[in-house]
Amino acid sequence: MAEQPELTIQGWGPPPAGSSTDAAGDRAPALEAVLPKAARRHLARELGWTPRSTPPVPVAEIRLAPSRLPDPARAALAGLLGEENVRTDRESRLLRAGGKSYLDLLRRRAGDATDAPDAVVLPGTTEETAALLALCSEHDVVVVPFGGGTSVVGGLAGVDPDDRPAVALDLRRMASVQELDVPSSMVTVGPGMRGPALEEALGREGLTFGHLPQSWEFATLGGYAATRSSGQASTGVGRFDDLVTGLTLATPSGVLEVGGAAPASAAGPDLLGLALGSEGTLGVITELTLRVRPKPATSSYEGWSFRTWAGGLAALQRLARHDLLPDVVRLSDVDETRANLLMSGSAGARVLRGTLRARRRGEGCLLVVGWEGLPDMVRARVRAASALLREGGGVRLGRAVGESWRRHRFGAPYTRDTLLDAGLLVETLETAASWAALPTVYDAVRRALRESLTGGGRRPLVMTHLSHGYPTGASLYFTVLADRDEELPIQQWLGAKRAATDALLTAGGTLTHHHAVGADHRPWLEREVGTLGVEVLRAVKTRLDPKGICNPGVLLPD
């Protein structure tokens, strides 16, 4: 198994060796690289922001509470897993302290890791994991599964209503390919495996998995399953859910195997769908069987431009209706398109600026589409879809823009560290809605964010793109920039997040399209699934986790 790069305690970087992102060096890119002088000046004016240096406190000064893991529990865990797989050292605990949301980073940057787990445990098998969960049930120790640590919704919060000690259950010892069934296009893997390692193993057989979220360099397959992830190409290859054919869930009450080798079944309700998205609250996913596919023989990424957001939406809705959506589809609104052009000194912006000028287009709305597959099929799909895009007012900008997007596809979280260092609030949120409801959701979220974050000379910049298309609707992804309130930065964002979430639910959006519920969205889960829906989930949890030790801080409201 290749050495896996680690996220840092206080941010995202450094990028792994060989990464295609522009970020380089020890940590995030320099502010000048992200925001050229004109952009800094423009943003300062727009946001009421004073560019400044606000670096995180030194790692050595981060506050960590003493481990509360009782000696008997520790001894029992060490007896089960071996001493080396029960860790309470400072670095192990700090590295599993929460995820990578803006709120997580604010706390860690301010030197606060008092919410870190009391220990880190590393089981190596399904059986060890099940035994560990039974043991922790007995000793009243909370268990928080830890994959890549990339949650942006507080999925690793470890908060317990009874304030019991908590361990992070690190999945890295279960990170290998267990079986590759080439005729059936299925691979069975450990949950701690990451995307790059899986692609490397599959690539040797001419295969690919193709799930590429922004967190791809660090996130684990188990984490994708537990959070119902979707990737940048999910419009084409399917959401992570769609690609799981079966999994093993170790619970305090025993081991549950769901799904299985058959491609489809009518044998009762879908238990696989109960395990997916369970966010560690029912147990720990210890094995996954996934659908793989041949490496695409050809791929083609292009830029298109639409004068208006509504025009772009209408064109994509038409593609969706006829099953002609590209594998990757990202339509940026006017604000995001303009910001991309302005903010980045990278090749992407240069290419886009040049192309728009050559086509005599204003900024408009940028659409990036990506097609992958057999050459003849890609050709036919591109032809049919391009005709509809043109009919809808789209203008083709060509491949350079598309390829530029592809090169920078994992770059945003690195950039975020740079912007945080300069005194900015930077956060994203997302939802999905039917095509009919999409315009209302878009307006409502933007309004809520603007109203909440405007005041005291501050005004936010809200950038939006449609990131995944479906026959019946699409997802929306919002990025917010604002001058950070250094006095009450957490409250500043919590207010905005609350307003935006209320607004999107009222307008018909779902609570989350791919970030999951975590701690951050749990207050709204009942609004999403109803009182009885929460009760059903609780009934399942009570059966599998009667002592409530499995990630009690997330998903289900207290």
Next chain:
Amino acid sequence: MAEQPELTIQGWGPPPAGSSTDAAGDRAPALEAVLPKAARRHLARELGWTPRSTPPVPVAEIRLAPSRLPDPARAALAGLLGEENVRTDRESRLLRAGGKSYLDLLRRRAGDATDAPDAVVLPGTTEETAALLALCSEHDVVVVPFGGGTSVVGGLAGVDPDDRPAVALDLRRMASVQELDVPSSMVTVGPGMRGPALEEALGREGLTFGHLPQSWEFATLGGYAATRSSGQASTGVGRFDDLVTGLTLATPSGVLEVGGAAPASAAGPDLLGLALGSEGTLGVITELTLRVRPKPATSSYEGWSFRTWAGGLAALQRLARHDLLPDVVRLSDVDETRANLLMSGSAGARVLRGTLRARRRGEGCLLVVGWEGLPDMVRARVRAASALLREGGGVRLGRAVGESWRRHRFGAPYTRDTLLDAGLLVETLETAASWAALPTVYDAVRRALRESLTGGGRRPLVMTHLSHGYPTGASLYFTVLADRDEELPIQQWLGAKRAATDALLTAGGTLTHHHAVGADHRPWLEREVGTLGVEVLRAVKTRLDPKGICNPGVLLPD
């Protein structure tokens, strides 16, 4: 709402007016039409069957037990629904006595309907249904939802371990289109609606739903959802599960709304997947939102021929791997292909015989493929797939064979009545498995059926086709013909079914790909989902249906 045709008490027919099936007249087609003289002679020899006339007992002689519905319960139900919607007359009860499996038909043809419900209730809304379930909980009355009555796995058994009175809850009063959201390609309907009525309503808008199981003329949308149905074109348009975006489930504990308008969500486990396939055990589906699509601009059905079953499977596996499977795909094995040629006097067999002769092919294995969609896309898909089929040894037989299959697609259940009248055992079973396991499952099921049904001069004919393809595997559909044991016909089939089910599970198949669990498969559910899986389902049921009145005879083992 147009008048809906009824299935008969003792069989399938008569076909609805305007049906495209060859069956005509009052009931099933004549034996001579189904089996020409040479075929009768051949089958008699092969099966050890003596063609004979074994008509069902007259309907007037069918035994029906007196209704056990207690007066207070009856009065309460009538108070809720109105007298006209609480029925205990003989015909109403007989028409809801079980489904249409071979075992159901054996009982009804022999004059036994002692398992009929004690009453039929017809709620008109979600609220009435929820109130009805609460009321039946209070009065200890079992509730069996009844849609089209087409279950072939004992899904309407109404058997209760505590032998409480049972009512059939007929869905026909909730059978209309409630909302059509054209931009989002979604329609909201009542569960009692049938496919033809839905297609008629959608057709006026240039839309289609496209779910076409063999039971399409009679089955209801609610039934499809409760049993995780798949249709003949599900390889292309998706299984019924895939086409449901949300539903309302009335339970004794209240109303649960799952899924919703958003096209995808990561907000916790999939509660929609729990309601789908719940077979009435958690409550009654009272509303469904479904994905619709534009009527295909073009469609093309073709026949192909492969020399061997293994060769045909390999070619389809290759199509599946490259996402090139047709919308409809049916590969018959040698036995089924030969039987089709021999048994049917219909146009289908004539066309196939003629085409095979013209191509100088032996019987081999018939493959029917169907393509639907935009002309350019169909053309590209057909071209790419045809190249792979040819490389795999397939020979194109042309459209006449494909179109002939399409014309007869709903015919088999009518034919079955004719064969039952002539002293035959006729039944089907189905499963699905990974591409790697498919050959083993095929062999194991055939061997089990042959061993079980051979003896006393009898030998079965087992015909098989692959009916649905997926990237990771496919389904297999087995049809069995044998001389009926007139002494112990039920035991004859139960033995064969038990042997085949054990064999397919051992070989890696799923318990059921699209017929559901019902009463017939419940002894094997634990083998399929594990002890803990059954416990999870029980926990959900206990939360929603604490008195256990919801269809207690199916799905979950006692």
